[in-house]
Amino acid sequence: MSSHELPHAIIGAKKEREARISLTKAILLDIFFVFYSIIVLQRAVYYKLILDLREMPFAWSEIGFIFIASVILGALWASSRTSLSAKLFGVARESKVTDLTTELFGWFLFNITFISGWIITKISIVDIFSPDGIDGAQRIFGSLFTPEFNIFDDALFAIIETIYIALIATLISIPPTLVLSFLTARNLMKDSKTAFASYYVLRVFLNFVRSIEPLIWAIIFSVWVGIGPYAGMIALLVHTIASNAKLYSEAIEGIEEGPIEAIAATGANKLQIIWYAVVPQIVLPFLSFTIYRWDINVRMATIIGLVGGGGIGTMLMQYQGLALWKEVGLIVIMIAVVVWIMDYISAKIRESIK
Amino acid sequence: MILNIENLHKIYDNGTHALQGIDLSVNEGEFLVIIGLSGSGKSTLLRCINHLVEPTSGKIEFLGKDITHVRGQELREVKKQIGMVFQQFNLIKRRSVLTNVLTGKLGYLPTWNTLIEKFSPEIIAEAMQNLETVGITEKAHIRADNLSGGQQQRVAIARSLMQKPKLLLADEPVASLDPATSNSVMQYFEKVNKEFGTTVICNLHFLSLVRRYATRVVALKAGSIIYEGLPSDIDDNWFRTIYGEEAEEVEIR
Numbered sequence: 001m002s003s004h005e006l007p008h009a010i011i012g013a014k015k016e017r018e019a020r021i022s023l024t025k026a027i028l029l030d031i032f033f034v035f036y037s038i039i040v041l042q043r044a045v046y047y048k049l050i051l052d053l054r055e056m057p058f059a060w061s062e063i064g065f066i067f068i069a070s071v072i073l074g075a076l077w078a079s080s081r082t083s084l085s086a087k088l089f090g091v092a093r094e095s096k097v098t099d100l101t102t103e104l105f106g107w108f109l110f111n112i113t114f115i116s117g118w119i120i121t122k123i124s125i126v127d128i129f130s131p132d133g134i135d136g137a138q139r140i141f142g143s144l145f146t147p148e149f150n151i152f153d154d155a156l157f158a159i160i161e162t163i164y165i166a167l168i169a170t171l172i173s174i175p176p177t178l179v180l181s182f183l184t185a186r187n188l189m190k191d192s193k194t195a196f197a198s199y200y201v202l203r204v205f206l207n208f209v210r211s212i213e214p215l216i217w218a219i220i221f222s223v224w225v226g227i228g229p230y231a232g233m234i235a236l237l238v239h240t241i242a243s244n245a246k247l248y249s250e251a252i253e254g255i256e257e258g259p260i261e262a263i264a265a266t267g268a269n270k271l272q273i274i275w276y277a278v279v280p281q282i283v284l285p286f287l288s289f290t291i292y293r294w295d296i297n298v299r300m301a302t303i304i305g306l307v308g309g310g311g312i313g314t315m316l317m318q319y320q321g322l323a324l325w326k327e328v329g330l331i332v333i334m335i336a337v338v339v340w341i342m343d344y345i346s347a348k349i350r351e352s353i354k
Numbered sequence: 355m356i357l358n359i360e361n362l363h364k365i366y367d368n369g370t371h372a373l374q375g376i377d378l379s380v381n382e383g384e385f386l387v388i389i390g391l392s393g394s395g396k397s398t399l400l401r402c403i404n405h406l407v408e409p410t411s412g413k414i415e416f417l418g419k420d421i422t423h424v425r426g427q428e429l430r431e432v433k434k435q436i437g438m439v440f441q442q443f444n445l446i447k448r449r450s451v452l453t454n455v456l457t458g459k460l461g462y463l464p465t466w467n468t469l470i471e472k473f474s475p476e477i478i479a480e481a482m483q484n485l486e487t488v489g490i491t492e493k494a495h496i497r498a499d500n501l502s503g504g505q506q507q508r509v510a511i512a513r514s515l516m517q518k519p520k521l522l523l524a525d526e527p528v529a530s531l532d533p534a535t536s537n538s539v540m541q542y543f544e545k546v547n548k549e550f551g552t553t554v555i556c557n558l559h560f561l562s563l564v565r566r567y568a569t570r571v572v573a574l575k576a577g578s579i580i581y582e583g584l585p586s587d588i589d590d591n592w593f594r595t596i597y598g599e600e601a602e603e604v605e606i607r
Contacts, residue, residue: 010410011369258444261406262510266517267434267461268468275469276457280448 022089023078029085031074033105037112038066044116084109143325144332151327155315155334162311163338165229166297169236174290177241180206181248182274187260188252210242218304232309236297247289248282255281288350295346302335355418356382356521356553357403362412364398364577372398374577376412380521385547386555387564387585390574391597396557399574400523403555404436405429417520434461437514437552441526443506447499451490451509454498455481458516484512488542504535511542515550522546524556528563536560540567561588 047053077083086092087102127133182188184206189199217235225231259277268276305313312335319327357380364373372395380386388396401407403414405424414422421432437458445454459477460468467473473481485491488508493501498509507527514522524543528536544567547554558564564571565585573581573588573596581592594601 008371010365011371014365014367014369256444258440258442259446262438262440262444262513263446263457263460265404265406265433265436265438266458266513267430267432268457269430269461269465271465272460272468276446276449276460280446283448 019091022091023086026083026085026089026091027075027078029088030078030083031071033084033109034074034077035067035070037109038070039063040112040116042066044119045112048119049115140325144329146326147330147333148324148326149330151319151330155312155331158312158315159334159338161229162301162305162313163298163342165233165309165311166236166294166301169233169240169301170290170294170297173237173240173244173293177244177248178286180241180245181252182278184245184249185252186249187255187257188270188274188278206242206245209238210246212239214239214300214304215307218307218309222308227308227310227314229310232301232304232311232313235304235309236300239300240293240297244289244293248286251282251285251289252278284353287353291346291349295342298342299339302339355379356416357555358413358415359403360413360415362399362402362414363410364395364402364407365410372577373402373409373412376574376577376579378572378579380553380555382553383547383551384553385544385567385569386553386572387568387570388555388557388572388574389559389561389564389596394574395577396574397525398577400438400525400555400557403521403523404433404438406438430461434517435520437517437519437522439507439510439514439522439524439527441529443503443510445498445506445509445513447497449498450495451485451498451501452478452481452494454509455484455494455512455516458484458513461517481512481516484515485509487515487545488512502535503531504539507531507539508542511539511546515546519552522552522554524554526557526559529559533560536563543567561593564588 043056047056074083078086081091081093082095082098082101083092084102084105087098092098092102180202184199184202186199189195214235217238218232221234222228222231225234255278259281260273263273263277301309301311302313302316305311305315306317308314312331316328316331316335319331357378359376359378362373362376362378363371365371374395376395376399378399388399390396398407402409403416405421409422412422413420416432416436421429424432446457453471456473456477459473459481463473463477482491482494485494488511490501490505490508490512493505493509498506501509510527522543527543528539531539540563543554543556546552556567558568565588568585571581571583571585571588572579573592575596581588581596588596
């Protein structure tokens, strides 16, 4: 191969590979669409809506059969290049058939999804207007609006505990979040294969941690370190690190490339580029995210208290368990006031540092 | 010869074939101007020289050394000797003018000292000296984003002078400035070229500036060199070949 042909060969190979990848994706997505349609039609529409069965019949062999059928159907459909997925990935043939199938199938998917959602949610007009239900609701609402002030001092201490849990979790989260955010910013980690691999592994790991709600982390840590504020704080800390690392790293990915290029062009090394071209651009967004996170953490700390994370939430849970609705009313009002104040303060601070 | 480029190709990941076999030699002390339409590959060519963009194939020699595939510390050594000035100035907006100029020296200084922003008096004096060269010493302690476009570009020139560059690349340095400011900024490039003997390679759009400052002109079209010669030799015929049949020269004074 002469050096003159080389570039054109590279372009051709690239285009071919892209087309192959797109078609593969289209086939996989079509298989999923077909499988999803059959399952939803059979389970939600036929069993639930038409036969109104209480117990769903279930057999792996049946699911397996449906799956194999959808693999064949989906693969054929996508290969014909007239399917919805082929259109989505831009490998569809231009024809009337394509337009018609994508439109019809798109509507079909939307409708069966909405219908099955309606069935699964058990939406019922009768329940919300039943006299018994309305009575109970009135009783609780009434108590909430006539709060009992006997427990005010206890509740005040508990809510201060909650604010501190949130504050400490937010403060401790800052250093690890900083380090992680640089390691998970695509524009800083794309240079070498090892850097990109560690970027990828860290991203997946953080996504996993973030996808577990603080409530569940609190349950885990209340077993680990015992019920109380410490467990609640660690739960918040873990989730704060994972969420803010993503926000921070997105801020890093969104910075101007120009100064980075300019500093890199002077022969500066990686650390110098980060310190001079990246850091000045991200200080303010980072501060803003962190203050906002404190605000969020105060709200979350309340919820975490419900499962034993200490603070006002734990107190709320105790009085709710005893059905002391007037005390619950006081606690709810105090939470609302504190959340409102925190929200206001954090908004003001964030405005002033812009 | 300070720079020698042979059969250089660049293909971006999206398949754009930006450079299609560039052959170019640059002699020491030249003021080479590259012209061509937007998208003709001018920027890519400059960026390949100092590896802000990795060339796909071909060969780049700088000061007699093959730098096509250098990496890491070796690449930084090359970058230290090549200054670059950008269309959007690319200063660090939130930092002072002086700090911005000092960043030009980063490659020469120990990492730790620069991270705690400890610069010796000699280096600060050198920075002030370079600010004097571009005529804005009095702005040294002002935040960079408080300066006008022309002043920011002069700071960028001072920053590149900190590198004591053998070669100065300028990527459309006056494209976002008004005509009067453009000319004054170009005069600083001329000054650097004549007084320090720094070789300059500059992308420009306006032929009036080209005729005034260039010692040699190269025209790019669709990633290939279609003209090479003296600025005075660009006649109407060549002009239409470079910029298309519809084009008409606009005089900028």
